[in-house]
Amino acid sequence: MNNSKQLRMTVYTSLFVAFIAIGAFIAIPVGPVPIVLQNMFVLLAAIILGPTWGLACVAIYLLIGLAGLPVFSGGGAGIGKLFGPTGGYLLGYLPAVFVTASISKGLGKKMSSDIIAMVIGSLIIYAAGVPWLKVVTSMTYEKALAVGMYPFLIGDILKIIAAAFIAKTLRPVIKL
Amino acid sequence: MANLTPFTYRQGQSILHLLDVRCKFFMICLVSMSMLSAHLFACFFYFLILLFFFKKSGLNFFATMTSIKYFILLLFFIFIARALTVKGDILFSFYGMTITEQGLTEGFVVAFKFFLVMLTGLVFSSTTQPSSVKSAVQWFLKPIPFVLEKRVAVMISLALGFMPIIASQAQKISDAQKARCGDLQSNPVKKIIHLVLPLLRKTFLSADSLVLAMESRCYSDDRIDPAFMSSGKEIYFLAGSVVLSLSLVCL
Amino acid sequence: MPKNIIDIKSICHTFSDGYVGIQNISVSISQGEFIILAGKNGSGKTTFLRHLNGLLLPDSGQIIVNGHDVSKHLIQTRKTVGMVFQDADTQIVGDTVFDEVAFGLENLKVKRQKINEKVSLILKDLNLFHLKNRSPFTLSGGEKRKLAIAGILVMNPELIMFDEPFSNLDHPGTIQVLSTIIDLNRSGHTIIIATHDVETIICEATRIIIMKDGRIKEDGNPLDIINRLESYGVREPCSSKLGLGIKPYG
Numbered sequence A: 001m002n003n004s005k006q007l008r009m010t011v012y013t014s015l016f017v018a019f020i021a022i023g024a025f026i027a028i029p030v031g032p033v034p035i036v037l038q039n040m041f042v043l044l045a046a047i048i049l050g051p052t053w054g055l056a057c058v059a060i061y062l063l064i065g066l067a068g069l070p071v072f073s074g075g076g077a078g079i080g081k082l083f084g085p086t087g088g089y090l091l092g093y094l095p096a097v098f099v100t101a102s103i104s105k106g107l108g109k110k111m112s113s114d115i116i117a118m119v120i121g122s123l124i125i126y127a128a129g130v131p132w133l134k135v136v137t138s139m140t141y142e143k144a145l146a147v148g149m150y151p152f153l154i155g156d157i158l159k160i161i162a163a164a165f166i167a168k169t170l171r172p173v174i175k176l
Numbered sequence B: 001m002a003n004l005t006p007f008t009y010r011q012g013q014s015i016l017h018l019l020d021v022r023c024k025f026f027m028i029c030l031v032s033m034s035m036l037s038a039h040l041f042a043c044f045f046y047f048l049i050l051l052f053f054f055k056k057s058g059l060n061f062f063a064t065m066t067s068i069k070y071f072i073l074l075l076f077f078i079f080i081a082r083a084l085t086v087k088g089d090i091l092f093s094f095y096g097m098t099i100t101e102q103g104l105t106e107g108f109v110v111a112f113k114f115f116l117v118m119l120t121g122l123v124f125s126s127t128t129q130p131s132s133v134k135s136a137v138q139w140f141l142k143p144i145p146f147v148l149e150k151r152v153a154v155m156i157s158l159a160l161g162f163m164p165i166i167a168s169q170a171q172k173i174s175d176a177q178k179a180r181c182g183d184l185q186s187n188p189v190k191k192i193i194h195l196v197l198p199l200l201r202k203t204f205l206s207a208d209s210l211v212l213a214m215e216s217r218c219y220s221d222d223r224i225d226p227a228f229m230s231s232g233k234e235i236y237f238l239a240g241s242v243v244l245s246l247s248l249v250c251l
Numbered sequence C: 001m002p003k004n005i006i007d008i009k010s011i012c013h014t015f016s017d018g019y020v021g022i023q024n025i026s027v028s029i030s031q032g033e034f035i036i037l038a039g040k041n042g043s044g045k046t047t048f049l050r051h052l053n054g055l056l057l058p059d060s061g062q063i064i065v066n067g068h069d070v071s072k073h074l075i076q077t078r079k080t081v082g083m084v085f086q087d088a089d090t091q092i093v094g095d096t097v098f099d100e101v102a103f104g105l106e107n108l109k110v111k112r113q114k115i116n117e118k119v120s121l122i123l124k125d126l127n128l129f130h131l132k133n134r135s136p137f138t139l140s141g142g143e144k145r146k147l148a149i150a151g152i153l154v155m156n157p158e159l160i161m162f163d164e165p166f167s168n169l170d171h172p173g174t175i176q177v178l179s180t181i182i183d184l185n186r187s188g189h190t191i192i193i194a195t196h197d198v199e200t201i202i203c204e205a206t207r208i209i210i211m212k213d214g215r216i217k218e219d220g221n222p223l224d225i226i227n228r229l230e231s232y233g234v235r236e237p238c239s240s241k242l243g244l245g246i247k248p249y250g
């Protein structure tokens, strides 16, 4: 039976790898900056799969992108993308998914704790992405924040609210 | 993912298509790393070699350039940012901004190197089957302790399989909602939920039946290793890439 | 007298939410039979089939496959009893048609060369060989269903169960899959098909089992049972309604 549970987690984790990859391509038109769903799927993977499987999920996603399969945003792949200007956000998914999952698990998988966990997770992604963007392009910090963070904040808040609701509805259905 | 990206595998019989995927991986790592410290002139030399293989593997250079135009735009942006910020001999200045000679060269070198690494990856991706990529990942992970490389390989296959399913489901769901005037919905949170929740529900159900199908077919982590296909010319390519990266570093 | 592949002794299964899936089922299945398992939606067909290869284990009672208790010999059972699932899309594991068929053998750690031989043979048998490098998701509905059959067949099962093999198929697709199943039966495989539409296959069947509310209500020769089908929510074939008996499909 334990074996069966492992297999189920294996398949669910692969499913989230696919969602994170597809998430780079699903955009919902709201206002001037369309909302891209990728980071929401990273956060959802965290609060649904838990720390270990969540981390495995993001690691595998980055691995297949690094290995050259077109799963990064804009259909990109390879070292060039992972260590390119926007690579910091991608690498930031790793600590973000782990911390988010741990907080959500530690606080007891309630809607409120999920929201706190995801807010912290999002901040970690920016903490990795923005300095990276600054170094690679040698912009000033004000500039990097203006291009790489501020325009997305409203979308992020909307995504976190939606994700908290989705997780709440989904958890009883998939009985993890 | 649903539609063809420049990084999608294209069938073919060129030497790059036939080369052992592990060899290709090794070459990419070597060349990309030596590129970091390479001189501009050496980079141009490598660019010519890349162009040759572009042609050889049946890719259209100009069509590819148009399909990665946003990336090129980003590189241009990096170029400008460098040119404006690096200190040195001032070429000209306007509105309080200065452009330096050092800035221009450095900006160009950085952008050009990014471009080359990207292009290398693109040639690799478009000549290598996803399943070979998966096998190679498994092979490279094998010596790393605590990593269940066989399970990782199966997960990669599963994820690649789920992608087209998710993409087509997403299309169906959004069409069905348009049919019921869902696009009039202006609450963005609801918009996200109405798309993502059915998508997750539906795909988790199919994931459940996939689990059963895998169990019926005796799935276990203890599976046999993948087979690799070789062209017999790997040794020349390896030697060639070592020479190339040495000259990139030393020139 | 052909040997019994499966002996089922009064099995029951209650789901974790308290719903009774099947109750008190006892049947024997012997080699070479072609069985239709009919019944309306929710009558317990899928639940029953999942017991035959150990995907679900009974709460009480016993299932014996080739003399072995299923719960103690899962791998052995799954090699003997293959299952083709309702939705062909969701059972694909491989990146290419070839890899998809090879999956089961890779799990059993068969030698690579042997795998290549067997997979090629099966693909040729089912007329799928020309598609071997294609992505499974790009196949037509009928081809996908045949691919799912190939993936099971390669493990050389004695009995193959099909859950709704004709759902979502167009007419040519149905004919394709039907003739594949008939060939399998002729070459000695025992077949069980779960369906609520018996018209397509009734002509080939040697036995019909009808389920309702998780129990077996009828079990016998198609000719004897065909007129009573509709009382269990299963549509009677047109030819039979018109008094013409059983006619082949197509």
Ligand SMILES: Nc1ncnc2c1ncn2[C@@H]1O[C@H](COP(=O)(O)OP(=O)(O)OP(=O)(O)O)[C@@H](O)[C@H]1O
Pocket (backbone or CB within 6 Å): C015, C016, C017, C019, C020, C021, C039, C040, C041, C042, C043, C044, C045, C046, C047, C048, C196
């Ligand atoms: N995991 C489960 N937990 C609770 N109830 C279940 C579960 N799986 C199935 N059931 C219930 O058991 C009953 C029998 O289901 P089953 O899938 O075996 O029917 P079926 O005859 O295959 O129907 P169909 O023709 O729709 O495929 C259904 O009412 C279903 O709701």
Ligand SMILES: [Mg+2]
Pocket (backbone or CB within 6 Å): C045, C046, C047, C163
């Ligand atoms: Mg069913």
